[in-house]
Amino acid sequence: MKQQLKLFAASLALAFAGQAYAVGPTVTPDLILYTGGGAEQNNVFETIAKSLFTPGTIDYYTDQADNSKGRSFRAVYGKLAAAAGSLPAGSNVLIVYRSLGGVFANGIGPLVRGQTLPYYRVIGNATLISAGGNPSYRITNTGLTDPKAPDIGLANQELALFTGLNLPSGVSPVTAAELGHVTSQPLYAVVNGIAVTNNLAEQRPNGFSKAEIAAILSGGIQDWSQLRNATDTGNLPAGPVVVIDRNFGSGAKAAANQYFLNNPGGAAFGGTVEPINISGDLGDPVNYGEYTVRTEPSAGNVPSVLDGVFAKGKRAIGILGLENIPTGANHWQFTSIDGASVGTTTFNKAQAISGRYDYFYQASVNTRKNAVNGQRYHQSGTAWGSVTTAFINKALDPAVITTVPGTILDPITFPETGNAALDAFRAKGTRFGNSTAPLQLVE
Template identity: 25%
Template sequence: MKKNIVTAALGAALIAGFSGTASAWTPSDVPDLRINMSGATAMDNSITSLFTSLCDAGTLHSYFNDGPNPGNRYRAFFCTLSPDKVDGLSASQKVLFVKRSAGGSAQGVNPLIDQQRLEAMNIFNNNCTLSPSDTDPNRYLCSISNPGDLELRYSDIGISDVDAKMFRGVNTPAGFNPVNPESAEDLDSVSVAALIFGVPVNNALYDALQTAQRGEGLLPNDCTIGEYAREECIPSLTKQQVASLISGTVKTWDDFKIDGIPLTQYPGVTPLPATRGSKFVRYCKRVNGSGTGAQQYAKFLHNPCVSGAAQPMQSSNVSTGPIVIQNSGSGDVELCLNDYELGINNTGANTGFFTPTTKAWALGTQSLEKNADQAWPYKFVRIDNVAPTLANAFNGKYFDVVEMTYQWLKPGVNKLPACEGEHLATCGPQPPVGDIKVIIEQMRTEASEPSVVASILNVKSNYPFGKSGYLAPAIPFATDASFTGILNENAPIWPYTHDLGAGINNCVVPTIPSAVVNKPLL
């Protein structure tokens, strides 16, 4: 396998690949090859970069579902891939790569095991209109609301924020069976990079926490309200506080106290609107089956890892609070936090129980490849006084880090026979073979390479308080003799792993593999 092809080609591919339309493939063209991926939304930015950087210059058109946050549920990329960039490809081909993000990580696990088709975006239904953006002049926006805009497809590959065995209990997506150790064996699963997650709060809540914690001497006196650049000025929540908020035991912000004073009444905190329910805790959570949700429940509630663990709240109590908003994807979490910051209703959740729409304090869950440019009005808080940075994850100080996986169906486990035309009910899914397998392997290999992690996966993870995002996995990179035990942000490696000998298990406390010679212990 060629190493770091993506890194070497990144600049040309991402600039020239978007620079012209003469050779780019449109809905009037027929692909030679189609790849269907479903699963994690936390990685949408990196998947976009990984695939598009493989495209031949000038051949790419991208397709995002329309709406207030384009691409939050479906994306597609149509371009030419050639053996020059994809080692082992049989010939240059027009490849359509379709990514379903709706529903989150479990859609890249449970439907593969249950061998069920999923709705995928169809760009050939006269539903896509060229709508350039500032960063993508060859972007189409596609309707997904009319008959034929979505079509049923088997996924060739799934991607999840956490290992497949996590999708049981509260993490089981609606309409599918929970994963058990036996059914997990139907999948070939490979780990890719480790990803940092955090707790986002809308700006109004961020400012309130910052005001109160500065007033209590927990933050330096010279921190300005809203400041996000200095790590020591970022307000902090404890693991126990987050657990109490997301499990619903804290129902209203009047109950959230700083030195005995309700946060809503702390001197200097901007009061919430005097509307019904405005002080209720709002939790912009993810739907069951989200890997982003699963990692938060595992890290903060130990669910489903420990019998009897607290459950994440699933429904609202409109009389006493809290209010729970179920979000299909990470883009929907952004809309949710935005709604409560601005008092609008793009999600449809900021109304109904309460009229009119209201501004409120809200928290959620999100990966650290989101909103580094602060385009949305939310920020990440510290957890136990530790910020979600590459440095803190590398040194073992920040704990909310998980290892992601790609998976696909093993040969010989399909329940239905293969046949031509995957839309037929009598046709079963097939493991990726040939050029599809070659492209998937290229993406998986590149996604694990430390230099690619820095140059592609982390390009949207430069936060005011420091670099964050992804780190290459400990195995094999930290166990290599070249590993120095010192963080290199240009080729970051996570020296810890959730693989204690039986595969990735994000329920366990990660440790440094014994084969790591230069252990980065402080």
């Protein structure tokens, strides 16, 4: 009996010890930080946020009914590893991220203009999925929201690129005066990619030229038989082209528009090409029995849609960043562009580092430097301002961001440190903060 009591006491102690590591959605946080940006940076956001907390004290939240990681919403809740202003180490801090609709809709427009976003309510509104897992909790009722303007905006493009067709419909571009309200800190470079279904990759193992992808994205190629096969002995088998595109306002879409279509970079001399989905989607987005252009509001949707096209026996090409790596269960991979590659099912940074593969642009982290529409702004010395500063510092820490696939270091923002492991992530070229400029080698 005594032995049973000892075992019971030991198991109870372990249970309480385990519970001490998680904050849980019934505990009111000492501070909530609201962030916004694009879905291409979901993993980067999560990596930065969790680096602020003591390992083992972190809960992760999703809005996905299947309990998978959030495609358009994530939250990280933990205990601060170090003091931040008046908040001592061990304080409970909740950091939420909204990405549905792209960078501009979440990380730029609302931040610059002090507009609110419908963040899902976390406290008192979450169901346990897996203690200590990732995610740990699922939002119970997605109808419960807390309208807040983002405190921090993550962008996988320079802010100035969001003009013209890169803006969501009906949204005006950010003015110089509005940009004056924002402090923009350049970050790492985001490596972009073109994903193809495996059946298309088998027919084109050497990838596509930049001109071919431009023709596909602009609607000039609508049947795969318009392209030659890998051995150049004939055309690909006939069949409708399926394009899995992104919405305007997405950083990945803006990157593709600029890189392949010179839009808006060539606007001054009429050298731009319009993407095919400028007037909306086309074709058959269910069975893909005809030429189809399907626009997705989140990068998180693209992998499953590519798998769905493959399951129908069709061939597709899609816009997707290298943060998203296929698993063994997926039926798509990344393709090479003009013979340059950063991997098919893993991220291989070598040709991006050398500049041989130049489809990447510099990200930024943005905060308000004065009050806009009554929203709070980055004030040093306040608890909120100190946590914001800590978040930015982690975003600038190579040891943090290089753990996420699809990121490399810009040589201007991250000069050589003498740390060989981190210096290996430094690109030899930069666009000096201008996405419309060519990549310039500096080493």
